[in-house]
Amino acid sequence: MTQGDLNAVKTKLKxxxxxxxxxxxxxxxxxxxxxxxxxxxxxxxxxAFEALAFTETVKKFIAAGYPPELERLKFDxxxxxxxxxxxxxxxxxxxxxxxxxxKLAFHGRMPLPRDERHRLYNSESFKASNLLSVDTFFAxxxxxxxxxxxxxMAHNPGKIGKSFREVYQDLRxxxxxxxxxxxxxxxxxxxxxxxxxxxxxLAPTLRQQIESGKDLFLLTNSSWDYxxxxxxxxxxxxxxxxxxxxxxxxxxxxxAGKPGFFTGSQPFYEVLPETGLLKIFNGPFASNSVYHGxxxxxxxxxxxxxxxxxxxxxxxxxxxIIRSKDIVNWRTMLVVEELAQELAKLxxxxxxxxxxxxxxEIREVLEEELQLLSSKIKINERQSLKxxxxxxxxxxxxxxKITPKANERKDELRTLNDEIKAMISEREKTxxxxxxxxxxxxxxxxxxxxxxxDYACIYTSSVTNLRFYSPxxxxxxxxxxxxxxx
Ligand SMILES: [Mg+2]
Numbered sequence: 001m002t003q004g005d006l007n008a009v010k011t012k013l014k015x016x017x018x019x020x021x022x023x024x025x026x027x028x029x030x031x032x033x034x035x036x037x038x039x040x041x042x043x044x045x046x047x048a049f050e051a052l053a054f055t056e057t058v059k060k061f062i063a064a065g066y067p068p069e070l071e072r073l074k075f076d077x078x079x080x081x082x083x084x085x086x087x088x089x090x091x092x093x094x095x096x097x098x099x100x101x102x103k104l105a106f107h108g109r110m111p112l113p114r115d116e117r118h119r120l121y122n123s124e125s126f127k128a129s130n131l132l133s134v135d136t137f138f139a140x141x142x143x144x145x146x147x148x149x150x151x152x153m154a155h156n157p158g159k160i161g162k163s164f165r166e167v168y169q170d171l172r173x174x175x176x177x178x179x180x181x182x183x184x185x186x187x188x189x190x191x192x193x194x195x196x197x198x199x200x201x202l203a204p205t206l207r208q209q210i211e212s213g214k215d216l217f218l219l220t221n222s223s224w225d226y227x228x229x230x231x232x233x234x235x236x237x238x239x240x241x242x243x244x245x246x247x248x249x250x251x252x253x254x255x256a257g258k259p260g261f262f263t264g265s266q267p268f269y270e271v272l273p274e275t276g277l278l279k280i281f282n283g284p285f286a287s288n289s290v291y292h293g294x295x296x297x298x299x300x301x302x303x304x305x306x307x308x309x310x311x312x313x314x315x316x317x318x319x320x321i322i323r324s325k326d327i328v329n330w331r332t333m334l335v336v337e338e339l340a341q342e343l344a345k346l347x348x349x350x351x352x353x354x355x356x357x358x359x360x361e362i363r364e365v366l367e368e369e370l371q372l373l374s375s376k377i378k379i380n381e382r383q384s385l386k387x388x389x390x391x392x393x394x395x396x397x398x399x400x401k402i403t404p405k406a407n408e409r410k411d412e413l414r415t416l417n418d419e420i421k422a423m424i425s426e427r428e429k430t431x432x433x434x435x436x437x438x439x440x441x442x443x444x445x446x447x448x449x450x451x452x453x454d455y456a457c458i459y460t461s462s463v464t465n466l467r468f469y470s471p472x473x474x475x476x477x478x479x480x481x482x483x484x485x486x
Pocket of ligand 1: 039040
């Protein structure tokens, strides 16, 4: 293959269709692929769904005695992104890089002044594990509602006599209640077309894997009735050979309680599909059966496969990916839905990124030059104090010659830094007006990006991107190249 052929293959796929590799993965060695349901196999119409969750939870706040004015709070699909951290004690939302540097912070809906941000978070180290991570799409509407209530408290002191943490605890309770009492679920199930997007590529993507000899299983925390309704809407009737969604999967596991599923030792219960009732299960797995609870080790035993022969596909970095890789050594694929939009925008900004890179190179040369000049000035100053007046005079003259040059470089650097800063901020704002890219903080990797690269063997914007690759594909990582190799 020539370089030209290689380039043609490489450019065939758009970046939003590609699968990116952190750790080499040979799909030929994978015997089973497990899928999470929500936001992995089932794609939500996020704006409609999150608005519903937001509104239902506001109703619960008011019913619990919070001020009725909260009714005026509106869901805003553009305020937050995933990967942010929430400081529940202070009512703040943070964007953090991989070194735990807080680059951006909001108190409710108000940006936190720079000094306060530095004082609270950057002057000494803080424990990211004490903060809440906005990992799931479900958390977006939850955290936005928290920000709105914090904002209300800032503008109406004394009206809610609770701490921010207490408000968050109430919020969690109200959301759980909205899920448990059906206020969200029943609305979705009554009009799935409004809340769920059907992807015509899903059925052929799954079939391609089945035909290559892999077993597929579904592993979701959702309940059986919700799972059955959503999966039926998503997959039923899309293929003559597989009229029911159940036929795609050799095992359907609901109420799994991930990430506890990967660490615990819960037994499986068999679900009676008609009634949803649970029956004690003693094994072995029967085809076309549905199971509740369980744990990863028992699943491997029932399926007769090792951890590294399973690829698990999910959208939740913590619930689906971190524990499955760490504890049971499953191979992992993370679905990062936002990448589809971000990569399209970033493709348009490719030239701008090249210009930023060029300016960074110029800056490196200028900085090096300035450092040389400055150290020369310092050395001459020190030497001139050593007593020999003739030599001192010569050295001072040298300093006089060098200083304007150094000042010139300083000015150039200042202007260049301002330009680079403006260009980076422009790029960030194009992706998201407040928080910028999901995977970046300025040009540094975000905390979210660090987690993705540590735990997801591969990642992509949609499950259906698997269809662009052979089911026996050997994904190679280029991450093993160290800075000194280049
Ligand atoms: Mg999910």
